[in-house]
Each structure stands twice: as structure tokens, then as C-alpha cells.
Amino acid sequence: MSDPGTGTRSDARLLWSGAALLTVLCVATLGLAATGRLTLYIHPRYVTLSVVTGVVGLLLATLGLVVVGREHGSEQHAHEHEHDDEHEHEQVGTGHHHDDVQHRPESAGPPLEPGDRLRSIGRGALVAVVAVVVLVVPPTTLSAALRSDRGLVTTGRALGDAPAEPLVGADTSSYTVRDWAALAQQGPDAVAGQPVSVVGYVLDRGEGDVFWVARLTVSCCAVDAQPVGVAVHRPGWRRELKTDAWVSVRGTFVDAGDLPDSAQHSVVVEPTEVTTVPEPKDPYVF
Amino acid sequence: MSQSVLARPVPPATRPYALRPAWVLLPLAAVLLWVWAPPTPRLRDDVQDVVTLAVSVLVESLPFVVAGIVISVVVQLWVPAAALVRLLPRRAWARRAVLSLLGVLFPVCECGNVPLARGLMARGLSVPESMTFLLAAPILNPITVVVTYQAFGFGDGILVARVLGAFVIANGVGALLARHPDPSRLMTSQFRQACDRHEHPHGPRVLAALPMVLREAGSLLPALLVGALVAGVIQVAVSRDLLLTLGQNPVWSVLALMALAFVIAICSTVDAFFVLGFGSTFTPGAVAAFLVMGAMVDVKMVALLRTTFTTATLAVVTGLVVLSTLVLGLGMNLV
Numbered sequence: 001m002s003d004p005g006t007g008t009r010s011d012a013r014l015l016w017s018g019a020a021l022l023t024v025l026c027v028a029t030l031g032l033a034a035t036g037r038l039t040l041y042i043h044p045r046y047v048t049l050s051v052v053t054g055v056v057g058l059l060l061a062t063l064g065l066v067v068v069g070r071e072h073g074s075e076q077h078a079h080e081h082e083h084d085d086e087h088e089h090e091q092v093g094t095g096h097h098h099d100d101v102q103h104r105p106e107s108a109g110p111p112l113e114p115g116d117r118l119r120s121i122g123r124g125a126l127v128a129v130v131a132v133v134v135l136v137v138p139p140t141t142l143s144a145a146l147r148s149d150r151g152l153v154t155t156g157r158a159l160g161d162a163p164a165e166p167l168v169g170a171d172t173s174s175y176t177v178r179d180w181a182a183l184a185q186q187g188p189d190a191v192a193g194q195p196v197s198v199v200g201y202v203l204d205r206g207e208g209d210v211f212w213v214a215r216l217t218v219s220c221c222a223v224d225a226q227p228v229g230v231a232v233h234r235p236g237w238r239r240e241l242k243t244d245a246w247v248s249v250r251g252t253f254v255d256a257g258d259l260p261d262s263a264q265h266s267v268v269v270e271p272t273e274v275t276t277v278p279e280p281k282d283p284y285v286f
Numbered sequence: 287m288s289q290s291v292l293a294r295p296v297p298p299a300t301r302p303y304a305l306r307p308a309w310v311l312l313p314l315a316a317v318l319l320w321v322w323a324p325p326t327p328r329l330r331d332d333v334q335d336v337v338t339l340a341v342s343v344l345v346e347s348l349p350f351v352v353a354g355i356v357i358s359v360v361v362q363l364w365v366p367a368a369a370l371v372r373l374l375p376r377r378a379w380a381r382r383a384v385l386s387l388l389g390v391l392f393p394v395c396e397c398g399n400v401p402l403a404r405g406l407m408a409r410g411l412s413v414p415e416s417m418t419f420l421l422a423a424p425i426l427n428p429i430t431v432v433v434t435y436q437a438f439g440f441g442d443g444i445l446v447a448r449v450l451g452a453f454v455i456a457n458g459v460g461a462l463l464a465r466h467p468d469p470s471r472l473m474t475s476q477f478r479q480a481c482d483r484h485e486h487p488h489g490p491r492v493l494a495a496l497p498m499v500l501r502e503a504g505s506l507l508p509a510l511l512v513g514a515l516v517a518g519v520i521q522v523a524v525s526r527d528l529l530l531t532l533g534q535n536p537v538w539s540v541l542a543l544m545a546l547a548f549v550i551a552i553c554s555t556v557d558a559f560f561v562l563g564f565g566s567t568f569t570p571g572a573v574a575a576f577l578v579m580g581a582m583v584d585v586k587m588v589a590l591l592r593t594t595f596t597t598a599t600l601a602v603v604t605g606l607v608v609l610s611t612l613v614l615g616l617g618m619n620l621v
Contacts, residue, residue: 015305015497018504020312025348025507027316032345041342046349053349060356061503062313064496069307126508133337134344135316136323142338143331149526151567220556222342223517 009116015068017123019061021130026057028134040139042221043286141283142225144201144244147216152203152227153181173197177215178285180253181228184267188255196269197250199277200229204243209235210268213249218284225284231256233268241274248277332522340518343551343586344510347397350553351510354398355502358405362498363491367409382418382460385411386453389423389430395553396424396581397510400590401502408481413469413595417603418460420591424554424581425452434577437558442570444577447618451578455610459603472599474592505593513586517551520585524549530567539572540615544608547580554581575615582607 032038033051042050177200183191200213214229232249233256234241241247251271329337374381392402403416411419424430425448438444463469470478532542543561552560561568561576583604591600 011501012305014501014504016309016504018500018502018507019309021507021511022352022500022503023313023316025344027313027320029345029348031320038345041338041345046346049349050345053352056356057348057352058313060352060496060499062310064500065305065310065312066307067493067496068305068500069310123508126511130511131316131319134341135320137326137329137337138323139341140334140338143335145331146335146522151527151530219559220552221346223339223346223521223550224552224556224560226560 010119013120013123015064017127019065020127022057022061024127024131024134026054026061029054030058031135032139037139039282039284039286040141040222043218046220141279142216142222147201147214147225147227147244148203150216150226152205152212152214152229153217176285177213177230178217178228180230184230184253184265188253188257188267191253191267192255194253195251196230196253197248198230199246199248199280201246201279202237202241202243203227203229204238207231209233209237210265211237211241213247213269215283215285218286222284228285231265231268232274233270234274237274241276246277246279248275249273335522336515336518338518339521340511340514343514343517346553347395347510347514347586350395350398351401351506352503354401355499355506357392357398358401358502359495359498361402361405362408363495365409370406370409370411378414378464379457379461382415382457382464385415385419386422386456386460387426388419389425389427392423392427395555396420396587397553397590399423400587400594401506404477404502404594407473407477407594412464413472413599414460414463414466417463417595418456421459421582421603421607422452422456425449425578426456427555429555430558430581433555434558437562438573442573443618444570444574447574447614448577451574451611451614452581455578455582455607455614458610459606462606463599463603472595474594474596477594506590509589509593510586513551513584513589516585516589517549520549533567533572534569536569536571536619537616539569540575540612540619543568543572543576544579544611544615547576548584550580551584551586552580557581569619571615571617571619574618575611578614579607579611582611 029038029050032041033047033054038047038050172194175196175198177198180191180196180198198213200215203212203214205212210231210233212229213232214227216225217228218225232251233254249269249271250273251269253267254270256265256268328334374384389399392399399420403411403420406419407413407416431445431449434445434448440446463472466472473481529542529546532538547557550560557577557580561573588600588604595603
């Protein structure tokens with residue numbers, strides 16, 4: 001086991017890898033926030049917290065490197081002629097590679113511990129992989145395959161609070177699939193007769209004349225994404241629509257009691273218009 | 287990834303390895319890489335999903351980990367060890383009981399508690415005491431309790447089971463660990479050495495704090511990365527549908543949601559809203575087991591704790607938590 005004390009190789013490794021990982025994650029967070037894509041990963045309520053963390057973390061990493069570098073400088077001065085270890089220190093390259101690490105030859109200074117070089121290379125590789133994944137690979141949404149593996153949420157507070165204002169005369173144009181799903185679970189009385197216009201993806205729940213227009217709802221981060229949706233009555237929909245395709249649905253809520261095959265829903269949308277649309281830039285609902 | 291971080295700066299003469307000043311260019315390099323990121327080929331869907339899920343766990347936990355690191359360093363440098371000891375009761379069980387309520391003061395998720403617990407241990411807290419804190423604090427804190435109440439009210443006794451279950455399990459595990467002849471052996475040797483070598487900082491404490499922050503980040507962030515990656519891989523590899531078909535069985539539902547809690551690794555302050563979606567299909571005992579276990583141990587938490595505790599310790603603690611949660615869940619369903 002390596003000596004964990006300060007001034008050792010393993011200590012230097014902790015310092016540079018800590019600074020590098022903190023920097024990379026904070027720059028990625030700030031970059032995502034600056035381009036409005038942070039909500040592809042987390043709920044909007046955490047955006048401010050993440051941005052503050054990004055700024056603070058970046059400051060801590062930079063100032064920390066300044067302090068550590070100054071200590072190195074003063075020590076370098078004091079030991080200039082004792083042993084020239086200028087070239088044996090772990091170094092950062094001038095480019096983007098954070099794993100650009102050099103090692104003291106085994107003949108000089110304290111003996112190189114077994115596995116030491118391997119640990120440094122491992123850490124460097126970890127930093128490089130993380131940097132590529134969070135800084136280079138563009139963020140995207142969860143795939144259709146993953147969406148269909150998550151069960152549709154049809155009841156409970158996971159749907160969120162139903163919009164508070166009375167529906168009669170209210171402006172429902174901004175209501176999402178989630179808002180309507182929350183209202184629809186209150187039964188036909190709450191929404192029957194309401195005009196509705198929503199965008200979501202087509203979810204097939206094995207009902208003959210009914211498909212669901214659904215979206216993923218995120219309560220904390222993309223890990224907990226769950227689909228919510230409303231039922232749409234469209235006989236023969238399989239001939240015109242593909243499962244997982246994004247669609248815009250306009251229509252009116254009706255009591256599903258009159259329809260056959262209505263075990264899973266009490267209201268359905270009777271659509272006047274179903275058109276395929278491109279995937280929205282903000283595919284999740286919160 | 288488990289080296290110490292808590293040792294103090296020592297005079298320059300004994301520091302053959304430090305970092306060159308050129309490392310200060312690192313943040314600039316990261317910014318440039320982000321700005322000039324070359325276009326990448328589209329990843330396979332399942333690989334991309336693993337990336338998306340892992341990064342979302344990372345982005346979500348980063349604020350809490352950074353806050354935990356900063357608080358931990360502040361505790362180590364500015365809070366006198368004597369003050370900490372004076373404030374706590376003398377009797378071991380009473381100390382643990384008080385520590386299990388410390389989450390009221392630090393209402394952060396489980397991952398932020400790990401650096402804090404490491405700082406407290408460097409300040410003299412024992413392994414059983416810190417473990418009690420780590421297991422209890424994610425649940426016995428105001429945010430978690432309020433969110434769980436918002437989600438479930440007092441329905442089905444889920445809130446009460448979660449709060450009482452966390453207190454009893456955390457203190458029970460602490461009491462068992464305290465029976466170990468030498469509890470300090472439950473720590474990794476590197477972390478124990480770091481705690482032993484407790485020197486006073488030379489120079490201003492602010493300057494000593496910054497390298498400590500970097501060391502703690504260097505210890506914990508790799509563990510967080512591994513935890514996030516494992517959580518992402520398991521979620522893509524294991525079919526959720528399979529777990530959900532077990533919903534109504536009084537025994538299998540508990541086991542299914544415990545398995546989900548272990549692999550999904552979501553924050554204790556919001557998991558109540560997540561599991562609410564399962565509330566209609568799963569038994570109350572299963573939901574309570576999810577809420578108790580997920581906050582105490584999951585893949586991300588185990589990876590983080592491995593920086594500080596030995597594998598054997600973690601196996602015992604995980605085993606104890608799993609068994610007691612199982613008893614709690616089955617008890618609610620069958621009694």
C-alpha cells in the first residue's frame with residue numbers, strides 16, 4: 001500500500017486527479033446550463049444549484065492548483081541543486097490530455113512503488129474517459145427502447161398536481177401530457193368535453209382502437225424518468241402511426257364509458273387531428 | 287481511489303512530489319475541449335442510454351458531493367475536536383442516537399454525507415458512530431421527511447415505517463459494529479493512517495483548505511463515477527418490466543423494490559416521488575422497504591463508502607441493512 005502522506009506520489013495523484021475531475025464535471029455542468037441542455041439530465045429546480053456548484057467547484061479547483069503550484073515553486077527554489085527533479089514531476093500536457101503524466105526514473109529519488117505507474121495511468125485514463133463523455137459526446141434523450149421498458153404511470157402523485165385553476169374558460173394551451181393525465185385520473189367529470197392539444201410519443205399498450213400519447217416525466221434526474229400519458233381513441237391507428245413516433249394530437253376529451261375495451265382508462269381523447277412531428281428539444285415534462 | 291485526503295501540509299523540505307504550476311492551465315484546457323468538441327459518431331442506443339443515465343446521476347449528485355467536501359474541510363480545519371466531543375453525550379448508545387439525528391443540521395442526500403463523515407472521523411468520531419450517522423442522516427432530515435409526507439401522508443404507515451425504521455436500523459448497525467474488538471480496523475488502512483497523522487496546518491487555514499478539497503475530490507469523485515456507471519449499466523441491462531410484474535405478491539414485491547432501490551441509486555430526498563408511481567401496483571411494505579433501503583445502501587453509496595471502509599465492513603453493513611429492511615417490509619405486508 002502506498003503511503004498516503006503529503007508529498008508522495010499517491011498524494012500528488014489525488015491532487016491532480018481531484019482537480020481534473022472537479023474541473024471537467026464543473027465545466028460540463030456550466031456548459032450544459034449555458035446552452036439550456038442541463039434539463040436533459042436533471043429537473044429544472046436543480047439548475048440554479050448546479051450552476052452555483054459549477055462556479056464554486058471551478059474556483060476551488062483553480063485556486064487549489066494555484067496554491068499547490070506555489071508550494072511546488074518555493075520547494076523547487078529551495079532544492080534546485082540538491083536533486084533536479086524538474087522533469088520527473090507529474091505534468092499536464094499543453095493540449096487537452098489530462099492523463100499526460102510522466103514518471104521519475106526508478107533509479108532517482110524515492111523508489112517507485114509497485115503498481116504506482118499503473119495507478120497513475122488508471123487515473124489518467126479515468127479522467128480522459130470522463131472528459132470525453134461529459135465534454136465531447138453531445139447530450140441526448142433516453143432512447144425509445146428504454147422508454148418502453150418503463151411502465152406507464154396512470155395514478156398517484158407522480159403525475160404531479162393537477163393544474164389548480166378551474167378548467168372552464170381557462171387557457172389550457174400550455175397544458176402538457178402530464179397536466180392532462182393528472183386531470184384525467186380524476187374521472188370523466190373533470191375533463192369530458194375539454195378541447196386538448198398535446199405533443200408526445202406514441203405508446204402501444206395493446207389496446208385495439210386506443211393508443212397513448214406519452215412523455216417521460218422526471219422528478220429528480222433522468223434515472224427516475226417515468227412515462228405519463230393520455231389515451232387517444234383512433235380506430236386503425238396502427239396503419240398510420242408508428243410506435244414511439246412523436247405526434248401532435250388535437251381533439252376533445254370524451255367519457256370512455258361508451259367505448260368497448262375501456263378497462264384501462266375512464267376518459268379518452270377523441271382526436272380531430274393527429275400529425276407526426278419531430279422530437280421536441282425539451283422532450284421531458286416536469 | 288481510496289488514498290487518504292486528510293493529511294495536512296508539511297514543510298516543503300519533505301515534499302518531493304508536488305504539482306507543477308502549469309497544472310493551473312487545466313481548467314482552460316477543459317473549457318477549450320468543451321468549446322471545440324469534435325463531432326462524435328452516434329453511439330448505439332443502449333450505450334447512449336448508459337451514458338445519459340450515468341451522467342444524470344453525476345450531474346445530480348455533484349452539488350451535494352461538493353457541498354459535503356466543503357463542509358467536511360471546514361469541520362476539520364475550523365471546528366475544534368474538543369468542541370465536538372463536548373457536545374455529544376458520553377454514553378456510546380446516546381452518542382449514536384444523537385448522531386443519527388445530525389441529518390437535521392445537514393439536510394443533504396446520502397452522497398454529501400460521505401465526505402462529511404470522513405471529516406468527522408478525522409476529528410475523532412468512531413466507525414460505529416459515523417456509520418450510524420451515514421445510515422440515518424439521509425432519512426432523518428427535514429427535506430426527506432417532508433417530501434415523504436407530501437407523497438404518502440400518513441397513508442399505510444409508510445412515513446412512520448421509514449422514519450422509525452431508519453432510526454432503529456442505523457442505531458442497531460452502529461451497536462453491532464461497536465462490539466467489534468477494534469472498530470478502527472473497519473476502516474481502510476490508508477484512511478486510518480490519514481486520521482492518525484493529524485497535524486496542525488502550517489500557514490493560513492484557507493491555504494491549507496484548498497489542497498484538502500482537491501484531495502477529497504480525488505478520493506470521492508472516482509468512486510462516484512464508478513457508482514454512476516454501474517447504476518446506468520444495470521438500468522439498461524435489467525428489464526424494469528420484470529421487476530414490475532412482481533408488484534402485488536407480499537413477499538416478492540418487497541424483494542423486487544429492494545433490488546430496484548439498490549441499483550437505481552437516486553437521492554433520498556426525492557425517492558418518495560419516484561416510488562409513488564409504483565404505489566398503486568406495489569404493496570405498502572415494498573414501498574417502505576424501497577424508501578428505507580435505497581437511502582442507506584445502493585450501488586453509488588457502496589462505491590463512495592469503499593473509499594473509507596473495508597470491503598468486509600461494507601458487506602456486513604449491507605447485509606444487515608438488507609435483512610432488517612426485509613423484516614420491516616415483510617412485517618408490514620404479512621402482520
